[in-house]
Amino acid sequence: xxxxxxxxxxxxxxxxxxxxxxxxxxxxxxxxxxxxxxxxxxxxxxxxxxxxxxxxxxxxxxxxxxxxxxxxxxxxxxxxxxxxxxxxxxxxxxxxxxxxxxxxxxxxxxxxxxxxxxxxxxxxxxxx
Amino acid sequence: xxxxxxxxxxxxxxxxxxxxxxxxxxxxxxxxxxxxxxxxxxxxxxxxxxxxxxxxxxxxxxxxxxxxxxxxxxxxxxxxxxxxxxxxxxxxxxxxxxxxxxxxxxxxxxxxxxxxxxxxxxxxxxxxxxxxxxxxxxxxxxxxxxxxxxxxxxxxxxxxxxxxxxxxxxxxxxxxxxxxxxxxxxxxxxxxxxxxxxxxxxxxxxxxxxxxxxxxxxxxxxxxxxxxxxxxxxxxxxxxxxxxxxx
Numbered sequence: 001x002x003x004x005x006x007x008x009x010x011x012x013x014x015x016x017x018x019x020x021x022x023x024x025x026x027x028x029x030x031x032x033x034x035x036x037x038x039x040x041x042x043x044x045x046x047x048x049x050x051x052x053x054x055x056x057x058x059x060x061x062x063x064x065x066x067x068x069x070x071x072x073x074x075x076x077x078x079x080x081x082x083x084x085x086x087x088x089x090x091x092x093x094x095x096x097x098x099x100x101x102x103x104x105x106x107x108x109x110x111x112x113x114x115x116x117x118x119x120x121x122x123x124x125x126x127x128x
Numbered sequence: 129x130x131x132x133x134x135x136x137x138x139x140x141x142x143x144x145x146x147x148x149x150x151x152x153x154x155x156x157x158x159x160x161x162x163x164x165x166x167x168x169x170x171x172x173x174x175x176x177x178x179x180x181x182x183x184x185x186x187x188x189x190x191x192x193x194x195x196x197x198x199x200x201x202x203x204x205x206x207x208x209x210x211x212x213x214x215x216x217x218x219x220x221x222x223x224x225x226x227x228x229x230x231x232x233x234x235x236x237x238x239x240x241x242x243x244x245x246x247x248x249x250x251x252x253x254x255x256x257x258x259x260x261x262x263x264x265x266x267x268x269x270x271x272x273x274x275x276x277x278x279x280x281x282x283x284x285x286x287x288x289x290x291x292x293x294x295x296x297x298x299x300x301x302x303x304x305x306x307x308x309x310x311x312x313x314x315x316x317x318x319x320x321x322x323x324x325x326x327x328x329x330x331x332x333x334x335x336x337x338x339x340x341x342x343x344x345x346x347x348x349x350x351x352x353x354x355x356x357x358x359x360x361x362x363x364x365x366x367x368x369x370x371x372x373x374x375x
Contacts (some may be wrong), residue, residue, distance in 0.1 A: 124241070
C-alpha cells in the first residue's frame with residue numbers, strides 16, 4: 001500500500017479548464033500532480049457534487065504541457081455522483097521524473113459551483 | 129512461538145544479533161541480554177522537525193530537504209515527554225548514546241513513501257555509492273523510500289537528507305519502531321560458529337561502505353567487540369579447496 005492522498009477542489013467558472021486541487025497531505029494548490037520516477041498513481045475514487053459538469057481524468061507525459069484524456073465522469077444534473085474503482089483503479093506509471101503528471105479537467109455550462117473530491121494513491125511501481 | 133526475532137523483526141532476549149560491516153569485511157556477534165522497551169516498540173514521532181521555508185516538517189516541491197547541503201536529524205523535539213533531556217548535543221539525535229553495552233535497533237517508516245532519502249553515518253558521511261559516484265537524494269540509486277532499518281552504534285550521530293520529486297509541498301510523518309538492547313558481545317570464535325550453525329542469530333548488514341574512524345572507534349574502543357572475518361558468517365571457517373587440475 002502506498003500513500004493515499006485525498007484531493008479536493010471547486011469550480012465556479014463555466015467553460016473548460018483544469019481544477020485547482022488542494023489536500024491535507026500537501027500545502028500548496030496545484031493544477032496537476034507530478035508522479036515520482038518509479039512510482040505509479042492509482043485513481044481510486046472521484047466524487048462530483050453540485051452543479052452539472054463533466055470531469056475528466058487527464059494524463060501528461062511531458063511534465064504537464066499537454067494532456068490526454070483517460071476518462072470522463074459526467075454529472076448530468078444538480079446532485080452528487082460517486083465512482084469508486086475498488087478493484088481496478090486507473091493506473092499511471094512514471095518512467096521519467098517530473099514528466100508524468102495527472103490532472104482533472106472540467107467542462108461546465110453554468111457558473112454554479114461544482115465540487116470534486118478525489119482519492120489517489122501514489123505507490124511503488126512494484127506494488128500490486 | 130519464541131524464536132530469534134519478534135513480530136517487528138527485533139531480536140528476542142537470549143538470542144544473538146550479527147552485524148556485518150561491509151567495508152571491514154567483518155561482523156560482530158552479540159547476545160541480546162535485555163530489551164528494556166519490549167512491548168512498547170513504537171514511537172509516534174510526527175513530522176521531521178525542520179523548516180525549509182514552507183513550514184515545519186513540510187518538504188518543498190522539487191527540492192532538497194532541509195537544503196542541498198544540510199542534513200536532518202531525528203531530534204528529540206517532536207516527541208512529547210522528552211522535553212527535559214538536558215544535553216543539547218544528545219537532543220539533536222534521539223538514538224545517540226555512549227554506552228558500551230547498548231544498541232538501538234531501529235526501523236523508520238517515513239511517509240509519504242515517494243520521498244527519497246539518503247543517510248549519513250556518521251553525520252556528514254554519505255555511505256552509498258555506485259562505483260565511485262556517491263548517491264545524493266536526487267539519484268536513482270542509493271536512496272531509500274519509506275522503510276529504513278539500522279543498528280545504532282555508540283558515539284556516532286546519524287543524519288538524513290531528503291528529495292521531493294513531485295510538485296507538492298508534502299507533509300511528512302515519521303513512525304519509529306525500535307528495540308533498546310543491552311547486549312554482551314561474543315568473543316570466542318568457536319561459540320560464534322555454534323551460534324551461527326544453529327541459526328540462533330539475526331544477521332543484519334549495515335550499508336556502510338566507506339571507512340570512517342568514528343565507526344571503527346565505536347566498534348573497537350567504545351564497544352570493544354570482537355570482529356570476526358566475514359567467512360565465519362556461514363557458521364564455518366571457509367577453507368578454499370584447491371584442486372590441481374590436469375591441463
